[in-house]
Structure formats: C-alpha cells, structure tokens
C-alpha cells in the first residue's frame with residue numbers, strides 16, 4: 543500500500559512536476575539526463591497514443607528521460623477525475639458534474655516519491671492517490687467519465703497549456719489528434735491482445751507478487767476497456783504506427799528517439 547500524504551522531495555532526479563492550472567503554477571520542469579542534442583530554441587512535441595497496456599507509459603517515460611523533457615501521462619488525469627467523482631458521491635454519468643471536477647482538479651503529477659514500482663506520483667490536494675487510481679472501481683468508472691465532453695474540454699485545456707510551455711512527451715488516446723495536432727512526432731503503439739494481457743499481468747505481479755493474476759478475467763477486462771475506449775482512441779494520417787509485439791522496450795524507445803532527432807534536429 544502506498545504511503546499517504548507523501549510530499550515531493552527536491553531531488554536531482556526530479557523531472558516531472560506539473561500542476562493543474564487551477565493551482566499557482568502551471569508546470570515546473572528540471573531537465574536532467576537527456577542526450578543534449580536538442581537545439582536550445584527547439585520545442586519538441588512527442589505524442590504517443592495507444593490502447594490499454596500497449597506500453598505507452600513505460601515507453602513515454604523512457605523517451606522523455608532520454609530526451610530530458612517533460613513526461614505527461616494524460617490517463618492519470620482522467621483517472622483522477624473518476625476518483626474524485628466517486629469519492630464525492632457525484633453522478634459519474636453527469637457531464638456537468640464531472641466537467642466541474644475536471645476544471646478544478648487539484649492534481650499534481652510528480653516524479654516517483656516512493657520506490658514501489660510507480661512511474662510517477664499523483665497527489666490530490668497533497669494526498670498520494672497513485673495506486674488508488676489503478677483500482678478496479680476506477681478502471682470501470684474512467685471510460686464513462688472520460689466520455690463526457692466537458693471533462694475532455696477541461697483536461698484538454700490543461701494538456702495543451704503544458705505542451706505549449708515546454709518540450710513534452712505526452713501519452714494518451716487522442717494526443718496526436720486533439721491535443722498536439724502540430725507535433726512533429728506522432729506515434730501509435732500497437733500490440734496484440736495476448737501480448738497486452740501478458741504485459742499487464744507482469745505489471746500486476748510486480749506490484750503485488752502475493753496475489754495471483756486471473757488471466758481470463760484480465761483478458762476480458764482489457765477487451766471491455768478496448769470497447770469502451772474505441773471512440774476515443776484516435777489515429778491521424780501522419781501517425782507512425784509501431785507494432786511492439788516483437789520488439790523490446792529499448793528498441794521501441796530507440797525508434798521514437800531516432801524519429802524525434804530526425805524531425806526536430
């Protein structure tokens with residue numbers, strides 16, 4: 543179980559610090575790592591979209607690290623809206639109610655504050671909700687909440703402002719089409735259902751080695767989420783599709799970094 547009320551530490555490794563614009567500061571970014579090949583005045587936008595368990599967040603975080611730029615996982619934002627709606631007893635089918643939550647979401651996305659396998663820490667009003675966002679209840683509620691136009695509009699404002707302020711790798715479903723249409727690097731990660739089930743099972747085992755994973759249930763849950771997210775997973779004509787089934791994570795990251803250097807110099 544994750545520690546509660548963890549405050550971000552100031553460390554050399556801090557690379558992701560972004561605040562909802564309803565807070566005082568939009569985004570703060572300290573670049574560490576990276577290969578330094580990016581021109582000073584060149585702002586990079588790298589959009590990575592894909593279905594559930596296609597490897598978006600692992601790959602996106604590594605690409606951001608290699609390039610030394612901000613990493614933003616937009617799925618966490620939608621999950622946090624669902625979390626607040628459920629916690630407040632709001633109607634998750636109500637566009638206006640969920641949209642109001644999204645517009646004032648006191649969410650901070652930070653580098654990992656606890657060494658427990660997380661890729662980033664999500665703080666809601668200072669409370670660590672990183673693992674709460676991964677619960678079955680949130681998995682079920684999030685596609686309903688994410689379908690609301692007011693929720694999407696509010697989160698798009700935040701996401702576009704983040705992308706306008708600094709170089710960014712942003713992962714999600716609609717980043718290339720809706721959030722960063724001018725990005726020079728647009729990637730859709732694809733993987734077979736079998737592969738995605740195996741990857742998600744391995745991830746769950748890493749987080750909780752004592753609880754066996756029911757592969758059939760997991761498979762059905764992924765199929766269900768694919769169905770629910772179908773209309774929101776958008777492919778643009780200029781998107782490069784990378785089939786990751788027979789590639790290692792490093793190979794996928796290398797390919798995207800290579801494309802980033804080609805397009806941004």
Ligand code: C5P
Nearest residue numbers: 616617618620684685688714715716774
């Ligand atoms: O990427 P992740 O699985 O954490 O995303 C959680 C949910 O948030 C997705 O299943 C989808 O319903 C929604 N989402 C979205 N648009 C995005 C990112 C996530 O609708 N850009």
